[in-house]
Structures are given as C-alpha cells and as structure tokens.
Amino acid sequence: MAVRIRNRRQSDRMTSARNDAGPRKLASDLSRRRYGDVRELIASPENPTPLVRLNRVLAPAEGYLKLEWFNPFGSVKDRTARALLEGLRARGALDGRELVEPTSGNTGIALAALAALDGLRLTVTIPSGVPEEKLVLLRMLGATVMPTPDELCPVDNPRDGAIALAHAVAESPAHAGRYVMPNQYANPDNVRAHYETTGPEIWEQTEGRVRTFVAGFGTCGTITGVGRFLKERDSSIRIVAVEPQRGHRLPGLKNLQESKPPTILDRSVIDDVIHVPDEPAYAMAKRLFREEALIVGPSTGAIVQAMRELDGETHGLTVGISPDGGQKYASFYRDILGEEGMAP
Amino acid sequence: MTAPQTLDCKGLLCPLPVYKASQALNRLQPGQLLRVECTDPGSLADFPALARQRGDTLVSATEQGDVQVFVLKKGSE
Numbered sequence: 003m004a005v006r007i008r009n010r011r012q013s014d015r016m017t018s019a020r021n022d023a024g025p026r027k028l029a030s031d032l033s034r035r036r037y038g039d040v041r042e043l044i045a046s047p048e049n050p051t052p053l054v055r056l057n058r059v060l061a062p063a064e065g066y067l068k069l070e071w072f073n074p075f076g077s078v079k080d081r082t083a084r085a086l087l088e089g090l091r092a093r094g095a096l097d098g099r100e101l102v103e104p105t106s107g108n109t110g111i112a113l114a115a116l117a118a119l120d121g122l123r124l125t126v127t128i129p130s131g132v133p134e135e136k137l138v139l140l141r142m143l144g145a146t147v148m149p150t151p152d153e154l155c156p157v158d159n160p161r162d163g164a165i166a167l168a169h170a171v172a173e174s175p176a177h178a179g180r181y182v183m184p185n186q187y188a189n190p191d192n193v194r195a196h197y198e199t200t201g202p203e204i205w206e207q208t209e210g211r212v213r214t215f216v217a218g219f220g221t222c223g224t225i226t227g228v229g230r231f232l233k234e235r236d237s238s239i240r241i242v243a244v245e246p247q248r249g250h251r252l253p254g255l256k257n258l259q260e261s262k263p264p265t266i267l268d269r270s271v272i273d274d275v276i277h278v279p280d281e282p283a284y285a286m287a288k289r290l291f292r293e294e295a296l297i298v299g300p301s302t303g304a305i306v307q308a309m310r311e312l313d314g315e316t317h318g319l320t321v322g323i324s325p326d327g328g329q330k331y332a333s334f335y336r337d338i339l340g341e342e343g344m345a346p
Numbered sequence: 347m348t349a350p351q352t353l354d355c356k357g358l359l360c361p362l363p364v365y366k367a368s369q370a371l372n373r374l375q376p377g378q379l380l381r382v383e384c385t386d387p388g389s390l391a392d393f394p395a396l397a398r399q400r401g402d403t404l405v406s407a408t409e410q411g412d413v414q415v416f417v418l419k420k421g422s423e
Binding site for chain 1: 356357358359360361362364365368
C-alpha cells in the first residue's frame with residue numbers, strides 16, 4: 003500500500019539524516035508507541051484508530067464507534083490530508099506552490115499541520131458556522147483563513163461559497179499558477195485514503211464480522227472508500243449514509259440537496275440514506291458524553307442517532323465513524339446547552 | 347471629499363472580488379466610498395446582490411473596456 007510504504011521511507015530518510023548529524027537515535031517502534039515523527043501517528047492498518055463498543059445508547063444492538071479523533075491532528079481528515087499531499091507530491095504539483103483548500107476545519111487543520119512540516123503555505127476558505135476554536139487552531143498552525151459568508155455566492159449554491167472561493171483563489175489569472183488546490187471533494191486520493199486504511203482497519207478490527215457501516219455525507223471520501231472496500235470483501239454488508247437536514251448546523255456534514263454532490267461520491271456502494279435533523283443529533287451527542295463518556299463532535303451525534311434508527315437485530319454488528327472529538331466545539335456546545343448545567 | 351479607496355480585482359475570478367470588497371467595506375466608516383475594478387463578468391450580477399445583502403449602496407456600475415468599475419457606499423451601522 004502506497005500510503006504505508008511512503009511513510010516508512012520518509013521516516014527512514016529523516017532518521018538517517020539525524021544519524022548523520024549526531025549520535026544514533028532510537029528507531030520508530032509502533033509496539034512501544036514510539037514515533038520518529040508525528041506523521042507516523044496517522045492511522046494505518048498497523049496503527050489503527052480505536053474501535054469502541056457502545057454499551058448504553060445502542061443496547062441491545064452490537065454497535066461500535068471508530069474514534070477518528072485518536073489521529074494526531076484530531077480527526078478522520080488526517081488520513082485524507084496525508085493522501086492528498088502524497089498524491090500532489092507524486093504528480094509534482096506541489097513544487098513552489100501554495101495550497102488553498104475549502105474546508106469546514108478538520109481537513110484544514112490536518113493540511114496545515116502537514117504543510118508546516120513540509121514548509122508549505124496554506125490558505126483555507128471556511129463556511130459560516132465553523133466554531134472559533136477551529137479557526138484559531140488553523141491560525142496557530144500558520145495557515146491563512148478566509149471565513150466565507152453563506153451569501154457570498156447568491157447566484158449558485160449558497161452553501162458552497164467556501165468551495166467557490168477556493169476555486170477562485172486557485173484559478174484566478176492574476177494568481178498565475180501560484181496556488182494548487184488538493185480539492186478533497188473531487189480528488190480520488192481522498193477515497194483511496196479510506197479504501198487503503200479505514201476500510202481494512204474496520205474489517206480487521208471486527209474480524210470480518212461487520213454487517214453494517216455508517217458514515218456521513220461530507221466530502222464523501224469515507225463513505226465511498228470504506229463502502230467500496232467492504233463491498234468487495236462481502237457485497238451483503240450494508241453501507242448507510244447519514245444526511246443532515248437543509249439549513250443544518252452540523253459541521254462537516256452536507257445535505258446533498260442544498261450542496262453540490264461531491265464528484266468522488268459513488269452512490270453504487272450506498273444501500274440506505276438516513277436523514278437526521280439537528281436536534282436529535284445534538285441530543286445524541288449529549289447522551290454520548292454522559293452515558294458513554296465519549297467526548298465527541300456534533301457529527302458523531304448524527305451518525306450514532308442513525309445507528310439507533312437501524313434495527314440492530316437485522317443489521318448485525320454495526321460500525322459508525324466518529325469523525326472528530328468534542329474539544330474543538332466548546333463555543334458550539336455552549337449555544338446548544340443554553341443555561342443547562344449552570345448552577346441556579 | 348477625498349477620492350474613494352480603490353480595490354484592484356482585475357484578473358480575479360468570482361467570488362473573490364465580492365469577498366475582497368466585503369472585507370474592505372467592513373473596514374470603512376458609514377458613508378465612505380469604495381471603488382472596485384473587476385474583469386470577471388460575473389461581477390455584474392454579484393455587486394448589486396452584495397450591496398443589497400450588506401445594506402450598502404451601489405452608487406455606480408460602469409464598464410471601461412474590459413474592466414467593470416463599481417462604486418459602493420458603506421451603509422449606516
């Protein structure tokens with residue numbers, strides 16, 4: 003698998019460069035959780051993200067969450083960012099260029115972290131409603147942020163203003179090829195990331211017993227990549243997509259009536275689409291905090307709510323994706339809580 | 347009255363001119379003018395919409411050869 007091979011080669015090169023300069027340093031050793039570079043922490047079949055059983059909110063069904071926030075930059079997008087940059091580098095598209103990408107935050111954070119290690123500059127265009135914490139993380143990592151109001155593109159899809167703005171930055175004649183856009187919505191490397199890592203991890207971690215897989219519509223890299231891998235193993239495994247309502251506030255998820263369906267989406271691997279409104283998603287996020295002690299982001303609430311709506315008896319062992327953790331959503335959750343939990 | 351601040355958006359594709367104009371208007375005082383020079387024909391539809399949504403005034407929209415020139419007046423509050 004290209005992803006792993008390249009990682010190993012990179013770390014070897016870095017280790018030997020350091021060895022030349024001074025005394026011999028310890029080699030990377032996954033069994034000791036010792037890493038020569040933070041990039042080696044990004045999940046792979048040798049170093050998978052945890053799969054944790056949900057014992058309360060789904061009982062008696064057997065359901066697991068794959069905790070993608072155990073990736074080093076905090077989300078499932080670490081896999082995507084690694085694959086996108088690998089692909090661009092292999093095609094020689096990075097040479098002397100700056101990166102620009104539309105993102106609701108997590109892809110930006112992962113790209114910014116990897117760009118920082120490689121000395122690349124990154125600009126991110128961000129839709130409205132992304133919590134302040136993510137913008138601050140991006141700026142701390144040295145990225146330039148362009149918060150994009152929804153009404154920026156009144157003529158086309160209003161919710162896709164950040165995507166249109168990133169295209170404009172990348173393609174404007176005045177910028178004369180200065181920028182390259184990884185474009186997670188259209189880049190097959192986004193699908194490859196999940197086909198080569200997330201999918202095989204789930205198959206291995208469930209010992210081939212997975213019967214249903216649940217992930218959200220976003221860039222559609224996860225649902226397409228994992229879906230394709232699992233269908234190839236066993237075409238009877240059900241692939242379920244979660245779609246938020248129109249005008250939703252769930253960062254990272256997309257309603258494909260109000261947003262343009264990403265070109266990497268392969269609907270042929272999807273068996274069902276479950277629609278989850280914001281309120282049940284928020285309520286489930288609270289239950290995950292309070293009953294499972296899982297500090298998850300809001301989109302995980304939507305995904306687990308969809309898992310609950312499946313009939314556990316007929317859908318068998320179910321795996322859902324938890325795209326990110328709750329730490330970045332303090333201001334978002336404060337709005338949802340209102341006065342709840344404040345001493346009178 | 348002093349000459350309005352000019353924003354050069356020539357060679358920038360939509361919606362970058364509207365984005366830059368919006369940022370520049372945020373930094374102006376009510377009543378101040380902003381002049382924007384664009385070459386993307388999409389701007390002809392975008393600037394009236396921008397002014398309407400923001401509560402600013404589109405004072406003029408003219409074409410000088412391939413260049414569209416918009417003058418916007420920042421609204422109150």
